[in-house]
Amino acid sequence: MLEALSYDFFQNALIAGILVSILSGIIGSLIVVNRMVFLAGGIAHTSYGGIGIAVYFGLPIFLGASVFAVLAALLMAMITLHQRNRIDTFIGLIWAIGMAIGIILIDLTPGYNVDMMSYLFGSILAVSNEDITYISILTAIVIFILTFWYRDILAVSYDSEYASLRGINVKFFYTLILVLSALTVVVAIKVVGLILVIALLTIPIYIAEKLSTSLAKMMIVSGILSSLFTFAGLWLSYSYDITSGASIIIVSAISLLVFLLIKKIKP
């Protein structure tokens, strides 16, 4: 492991892992307390359409996936705020259509031979300096927004009806949480991949929720747990030459099982 730390790609992986852990700790907490896990899953899979568009038109992958995911988040916000009936059906539709667009455009891209498995299962060891810059900017934006609007976001998340009566624009904050979730999902895809992103956004958060007395603490504890799971997963990945994203999730899942076991023995 120490030997690995001397490589640039591994250093980048660790930095990206920490940044994505902070992001997923903050945004994952909001997703869980607002009960938006299915929505976040929908956005994650829909963003594959953005990856396909970026590949087909030769655009940066992060940019394509981010724009597409944000549009998906806005669409889902509109549907969930105005069309309460059959929300799950609409989300399922958007989810499937996004993935279909991505697959078809990648099929149609002439001479494209990059391993698309890296988007499905993550490629943290292939993180570039540009990727780290993008993730850093997003982390800074998310922390700024949370700092500035923490009490409003807390009120909307805890009791949206009461927040609305106090003059808070609930629809704006609901949409904002979904848009930030979309951007976070895109960078988390780089670490653990599309298939596993929801696990990263829920497992550490679930443990943190049980250990925290406030939303802010939950975000911090989630970030720390995510970082630990990412380090351990990377070590497993490097030591046994297995996929990094899957290793991170397996470490998270085993930790969750141990946590639940301890909780059952010592409630």
Place this chain on the structure above:
Amino acid sequence: MSVLSIENLDYSYGKDKVLENINLSVEQNDFLAIIGPNGGGKSTLLKTILGINPITHGSITVLNSQASKSLSRIGYVPQNTNVNIDFPIKVIEVVLMGHVGEKRPLFGYGEDETLCALGALAQVSMKDFANEKIGSLSGGQRQRVMIARALCAHPEILILDEPTSNIDVEGQKQIYDLLKELNKNITVVVVTHDISVILGYASKVAHINKHLTMHDIKDEKQLHKDNEHFCEVELLQMLNSNTKSCVC
């Protein structure tokens, strides 16, 4: 002085008229209980007063202003069952939400806001629980915290939706005793199924089943002073009745 006035209010969900020609006047320091059968329009009336439902016909005036412009002067306590008990939040943070929407420092809460929240908690005898997780409290304690949150915004009218649902008898009594105490300075409006409220605490009863019928408890008791149990039986009948008026 009328603090809440409703005139000729109608409300429909699509073609289904839920409220028809509602007229209601609540005076300062009244303790009004709104009762009626399920589906009779109690919650719809509450949501319309609070501006959650748009007014399509008629008018609602709160403290001499349009209801929508006076929401900050109304304290609202939602149903106990609407509270997410798994949410990681301390009691003091819930009460501080009473200040949400006001101008404030960049992060967290000002010292004056925290003092106000602690004062509101003291008012409902929950100050010692300020740093407890809300989910660790009993139903009655949680409801007192919600009342403290409403008090934090210094309301002139306190509106409560089924404040004692899923709360044990002792907890119910504590809540109503607290409301009676608060009623010395604040007008209280309670949507409820609890007959005890009507008999022991409320000064007026509004029975809603699409239409509204008002009853002044003091007047009724005076009218039936020879029969000390008159109202209990009649009001119970009224709660279970689907008729639009009562004979109490």
